[in-house]
Every structure is written in structure tokens, then in C-alpha cells.
Amino acid sequence: MNRKITLFTFIVFFLSCLPIPLLATAYAETAPSFLLTADKPVDGKITLTMSGKNIDDLYGYEAKLTFDPDRLELAKAESELDxxxxxxxxxxxxxxxxHTKTGNKAGESGDFIIGTLTFKMKKDGASSVKWISMKAVNRNLAVHTxxxxxxxSVASPKKGFIDLDGHWAKADIELLASKGIVEGMDEHHFVPQGQVTRAQFAALISRALKxxxxxxxxxxxxxxxxxxxxxxxxSAYSAGIIQGMTETRFAPEKDITREEMAVMIVRAINHVRGSASEDTTGAAMTFADSESISEWAKEGIHLSVRLGIINGRTEDRFVPQDRATRAEAATVMKxxxxxxxxx
Structure with a gap:
């Protein structure tokens, strides 16, 4: 269908193909009104209900709403009309x-629920959803806007993970979770000691840098x-932040190592700033296990350590080949x- 044709034009065209009764249905004397209400958030989602009151012969409609895409994401929209x-x-x-009914039948009349919208709450904080307008058409193609x-108002409760009590990365993880950058393994567990795949870290960088x-x-x-x-x-490949294990293999399900993470971080800085803005020429590694760092990763690790973005596992050991944990990835990203x- 030509995209220049509006949804409402489509509905009117569809209805025009149906048999039209000879007698038009009169609108109710009482003016119709519309109401938008919100349920309580459940599992990071919130459902809004669109209702009508004193409605007469609603056969099809086009509804327009506005929302905050930085905080909300439309997950599902359903009409209660057949x-x-x-x-x-x-x-x-x-x-x-x-939405439109089909066949030669009367539209909906009275007080009823028109439909529902379910949003995923991407970030903590308050936002709003506004129902702007409603184009209504009855079974005789009479249109009223x-x-x-x-x-x-839509307010997301602050995310709190029960497995972070006393954890060294708790503040950083909860900050990024409130901004929709990191997510838990479920609603209540972050699993800070879990591993991070190369694909998951690419997703983390993509969300963080938008x-x-x-x-x-x-x-x-x-x-x-x-x-x-x-x-x-x-997205991350196009930005020059990630590379493959080989020219044709990315290994998305492989757990990312600490040295791989450090190198990607430096590339992310280069992407945003144009350069990492630090001189690494002639700098020596200070970690006792520096010989175990891959040659291609030494500059990235040195720079990310100098910038205070990543630390060693201990004061004198970087442990470059170890798999990065979810807590480490979140802290590095923050x-x-x-x-x-x-x-």
C-alpha cells in the first residue's frame, strides 16, 4: 500500500466496500468522552487502557498518542473491538x-474499553503518555474527529537486584540499570559473577553510546x-569498536576476556572523541603478569588503565585471559x- 495513504484513509476505503444501510444511525445526544488509565508496573512493563464513554456506533477508528521513547518502548497494542x-x-x-470491524454490522455503543497498550519501561523515572486525538467512523462512513x-503519568520503580547487597559494583550496576543500559538476568537478579559474551558486550556498548x-x-x-x-x-563493527576473531568469524557466543574488553573500550573512546587523547609511546606495563597479555592488547590495556576505566584483578595482576564478569563489564561501562x- 502506498505509504502516503493514511491509516484512516485505508479504513474508510475498506468500509466503503461494505454494504451501507439506508438509514444512518444518529449520534447520541450526550457527547462522547475518552479516558486513558494506567495499571501498576509489572516485571518492567506497564499497561495503559483506552476507554470510551457515551460512544455511539464506533465501527472503526484511528487513535494518535505521544510518549517518551527514551524511557518507554511500545511492546504491544490490542483492540478490544472485534x-x-x-x-x-x-x-x-x-x-x-x-482498527475496524468487518461486515454489515453495527458499531460499538455505550461505555466500553477500546483497547490497551503495553510499554516496556526502559529507564527509571517519570514520563507520560498522552492520547492526542481520536478519529471515529460509524458503519455509514460518517467521520468525527x-x-x-x-x-x-508513568513512573518506573527504581530497579534493585537482591543479589547485589554488599557487592562492590552495586552502585554502578544500579545506575546503569536505571538508564536501561544494563539488564538483570531476571527482574530481581543481576548475577554479577556471571560471564559476558562478545555479543552481549557489543550490545552493552551499543546501548551505552546509542x-x-x-x-x-x-x-x-x-x-x-x-x-x-x-x-x-x-552497529559496533561499523563504528570500528569490534573486530572478529578472524576475518569471517566474530564468535558472538564466546565469553569475552578482560583484554578483549579493554581493547573495545579504547576503540569506543576513539569512536566518540576521534582519539583516546593519551600518549602510550614507550610506556611499560606495571602488572606482574604483563607477559601473558596478548601483543595486540597491550596498548589498549595500558591506556584503559591510565584512564582509570579498568583495573587489575589485584594490585599487581591484570589477568588478561580471564573471562570478564557481568559486574566488571558494568563498572567498566560506567x-x-x-x-x-x-x-
Whole structure:
């Protein structure tokens, strides 16, 4: 369908193909009104309900709402009317919903629920969703546009993970969780000692730096087009932040090592600043296990340590080949964002 045709035009076109009764249904004497309400958040999601009162013969509609895309993400939209719905259109901060009944039947009348929207809450803090307008069409194609201007406040409770009590990375993890940069393994557990895959760290960097998704081809045969990490790997690769284990293999499910993480951090700084802004020429490693650091990682580790973004596991050992933990990855990311003045 030509994208210049609006959803509402589509509904009117569809309805025009149906048999039209000879007698038009009169609108109720009492003016219709619309209400938007919000349930309590559950498992990081919140459901909003769109209701109508004193409605007369609602056969199809187009509803427009606005929201804060930095804090909310539309997960699902459903109509309570029978018939079929057009896929919701989300453009910037605006949502367009459209639905129509089918067949030669009366529209809905009275007080009833029109539909629901479920949002994923991406960050802590308050935001709002506003129902701007409602175009209503009855079974005879009579159209009326209502200015709704009904809004609800949406507040996400502060994320707290029960397995972080007393943990050294608790503050950093909860800060990034509140901004939607890191997520728990479930609603209540972060699992700070768990490992991080190369794909997961690419996703972490992409979210933290808000890297743009693009259609650039990547050379990695092990990154499937339908994998959850395809977009984040593509974005991080295009930004020059990640490289493959070989020219054609990224190893997305391999746990990332501490030296790999340090090198990616320096590349992220280069992407944002144009350079890491530090002179590493002639600098010597101060770790007792510096000989176990891969040659390609030495400069990245040295620079990230000098910038205070990553530390050794102990005062004199970096342990470059060890797998990075989720707590380490979160802390490194928080320090990176602080160094770049992005927090």
C-alpha cells in the first residue's frame, strides 16, 4: 500500500466496500468522552487502557498518542473491538493505532474499553503518555474527529537486584540499570559473577553510546541475520569498536576476556572523541603478569588503565585471559561513560 495513504484513509476505503444501510444511525445526544488509565508496573512493563464513554456506533477508528521513547518502548497494542487492526505505526514520539470491524454490522455503543497498550519501561523515572486525538467512523462512513488530550503519568520503580547487597559494583550496576543500559538476568537478579559474551558486550556498548543501526554488510558468517545481536554487532563493527576473531568469524557466543574488553573500550573512546587523547609511546606495563597479555592488547590495556576505566584483578595482576564478569563489564561501562561525560 502506498505509504502516503493514511491509516484512516485505508479504513474508510475498506468500509466503503461494505454494504451501507439506508438509514444512518444518529449520534447520541450526550457527547462522547475518552479516558486513558494506567495499571501498576509489572516485571518492567506497564499497561495503559483506552476507554470510551457515551460512544455511539464506533465501527472503526484511528487513535494518535505521544510518549517518551527514551524511557518507554511500545511492546504491544490490542483492540478490544472485534475485526482487525493495522500494525501500530511508531514514528519518533508518536504512535498511530487503527482498527475496524468487518461486515454489515453495527458499531460499538455505550461505555466500553477500546483497547490497551503495553510499554516496556526502559529507564527509571517519570514520563507520560498522552492520547492526542481520536478519529471515529460509524458503519455509514460518517467521520468525527475528537481532540482527546488525555494523559497519564508513568513512573518506573527504581530497579534493585537482591543479589547485589554488599557487592562492590552495586552502585554502578544500579545506575546503569536505571538508564536501561544494563539488564538483570531476571527482574530481581543481576548475577554479577556471571560471564559476558562478545555479543552481549557489543550490545552493552551499543546501548551505552546509542550507536545507530545501519544496513552495512558485516563479514562474519557466524552472525545470523535473524539473531538478536545482528543489529548491535553491525552497529559496533561499523563504528570500528569490534573486530572478529578472524576475518569471517566474530564468535558472538564466546565469553569475552578482560583484554578483549579493554581493547573495545579504547576503540569506543576513539569512536566518540576521534582519539583516546593519551600518549602510550614507550610506556611499560606495571602488572606482574604483563607477559601473558596478548601483543595486540597491550596498548589498549595500558591506556584503559591510565584512564582509570579498568583495573587489575589485584594490585599487581591484570589477568588478561580471564573471562570478564557481568559486574566488571558494568563498572567498566560506567567509567567509560563518565570519562566521555555521557552520564
Amino acid at each position: 475485526g482487525f487492526s493495522v500494525q501500530p505505526i511508531v514514528k519518533n514520539n508518536e504512535i498511530t493505532l487503527a 475528537y481532540s482527546v488530550e488525555e494523559s497519564v 550507536l545507530k543501526t545501519n544496513a552495512e554488510e558485516i563479514p562474519f558468517a557466524d552472525v545470523a541475520p535473524d539473531s538478536w545481536y545482528k543489529d548491535v554487532v553491525t 567509567r567509560l561513560l563518565s570519562a566521555l561525560n555521557l552520564l
